[in-house]
Amino acid sequence: MALYRRIPGAIAVITLTNPPVNALSCTVREAIYETVKRATADQEVKAIVLCGANGKFCGGADIKEFSREMRGPPLVPMIDMIEESEKPVVAVIEGVAFGGGLELALGCHYRIAHSGAQVGLTEVTLGLLPAAGGTQRLPRLIGVPAALDIITTGRHVSAQEAVRLGIVDKVTDSSAMEEAIEFAKTVAGEPMGPRRLSLWTAACPEDLDSLLEGALVRIRQRSRGALAPVACVQAVRAAASLPFAQGMKKEQELMAYLFTSGQARAMQYCFFTQRAAARWTTPSGASWENTKARPVRQAAVIGLGTMGKGIAVSLSRAGIPVIAVETEQKRLKAGRKAVNSMLTRESQKRGLAEAHLGSISFTLDLRKLRDTDLVIEAVFEDMALKKQIFSKLSSVCRPDALLCTNTSGLNIDEIASAASRPELVVGTHFFAPAHVMKLLEVVCGPRTSPVAVATAMQLAKRLEKIGVVVGNCSGFVGNRMMRPYTEQAYYLLEEGARPEEVDLVLEEFGFAMGIFRVMDLSGLDVGWRSRKELGLTGPKLPPGTEARSRGGKRYSPLPDILCESGRLGQKTGRGWYLYEKERVATPDPWLQSFLEDYRSRFGIQSRRVGQDEILERCLYSLINEGFRILQEGIAASPEDIDVIYVSGYGWPRHRGGPMFYAWMVGLPKVLDKLEHYHRTHPDIPNLAPSSMLRKLVARGSPPVHQWRALIQQHSSQL
């Protein structure tokens, strides 16, 4: 809908009305055509003001319409009609002007923004490109370099930066509407020719080719294999080198190619599943709709290690006062110093005023937590230590305080058994660095109450994180699926592959980093500690245990041997790679001869391992574990698993997520390959296809959004 009204001063006001974000649905487009025609035809109207209802200008084209047959009037001629108006059209940008919303504003002759507004051509984040003239008008308005950056990244641009770049003509702290109306009166009657961007020429640097080549290099580093950003570069090249009409033709051609691509489907799937994750439910019937979260006015963090520091900064950044607790003065002092410098960097980076930050106090005294609403324990991954802390917290905290643990895989219910109110114990699994990573696994134990889940999910939203509710099992969802993936990587090395070969395949697939480079970055000792905790190596391993078998299952001692020899990754300059120059991984000849010795020691015949096998064994074993997790009800839906992997484990967005990817590849193929690899490696039981996968194939591989209904027939642990 678009409302039309006349106001004094010969002004017509057109208001886009399509909550919640005034998306340019078919109905809205029809209404814009109608109202703009009416205003331009009305002799008494001297200027037009275009705005959006509910404090938002426009969230762009209606993404929900993309999976349906497109109906209604197209956007491009609609925007051309506005641009061709002889009467000035002034856009009032409040809240957001994203994608087609900004393109609509670029068709207007003037743009007035509120200081809190954000603009952007975000289509690339949906696997598309700006296809309503954005790739042609924005470079003409602000020049090729700035437009190239905004279009290829899809980043949100603040009003302050937008006026600096010239995207908007004016920014106001007061009413942008009133400002726009007064402004419209001042330009009424002026010729609009000079304000039509399609008639402008895009300012571009001498060496356009190296600018565009530079952008392509950054795209390859940032999102290897993604089609949309590359198409964006081609469209901007057209803006810099072709007349408007030809440039528009190029834009449309590129959009037609992207619109039906699997990558666009995958990225739009990510858009909606990320939002759906907030609509959590549990089999008990508790859900985001019927369970009220408790207020969190003050929080506490126990332990100022790597995770604790990041969690404290996230809470403070959200304006929540924090009490940070440590056990020793030395660690407290170091923690305080680190947290304060992280906060300073954060507030500078985000332009956050000191006033916005929640205060942080540091203490050795747990009793200071008596009035705290929520405590997050982030100490060493040791069950006994965590239980000790939860027992102490039960005696000092208010009986209704929420007790959260940041464990990355220990049993939530066992930790809860040490607390006087196990129903208020919930897992809040942050990802390193905790003040950067978006994902928060909210882990439910069998006794965790709905109010605890609701409060933790509300906290996730407040911290601008993506909360996903998962059940309680070793490694929860994310880390549990990483285990078979990592094990396969080790087995591939045993059988003849090299770390750089495995990593290349995974990076070509779209991961920013392959598994061996990731392990070297986070430190091989992290996995070593949890294998020791699980008794797979180290002091808990029964003497005489076969080197390459645990409980009748294949086991690779490769990473243990590296750790025992002090090769812990980047932090020791050696791991799976050599790091002579800081952070630059180079293949290590030592590792090559070590692997050859290892294979001959265990009588393993080395062979050339193909790229397909590397990809399939790593990804399909991870996906298979995902099906087991769905089967056991540890995750409520495949969509939740995909959100976890895309927002917490670097799974490339243009691949949708592991479960969506499996469906795109074809479930019968995944099943077939798993059966093949399991036959070849019967000592790796987690290669055996899960019954959920078999069931879905037997049911004709229904689309991902239909799996949930099938899963609910199984038992849920949520």
Ligand SMILES: C[C@H](O)[C@H](C)C(=O)SCCNC(=O)CCNC(=O)[C@H](O)C(C)(C)COP(=O)([O-])OP(=O)([O-])OC[C@H]1O[C@@H](n2cnc3c(N)ncnc32)[C@H](O)[C@@H]1OP(=O)([O-])[O-]
């Ligand atoms: C031709 C042209 O070149 C091309 C081709 C295009 O234009 S392509 C389109 C380009 N547009 C975008 O990339 C902007 C996408 N949206 C956002 O970034 C955010 O939504 C937001 C605007 C910053 C608001 O954030 P929010 O946190 O306040 O609320 P929310 O929870 O995110 O959203 C609230 C509800 O609105 C829904 N929604 C948001 N934007 C939508 C859109 N463009 N189309 C359809 N639904 C949309 C969303 O699914 C959710 O629904 P539900 O879950 O409640 O059922």
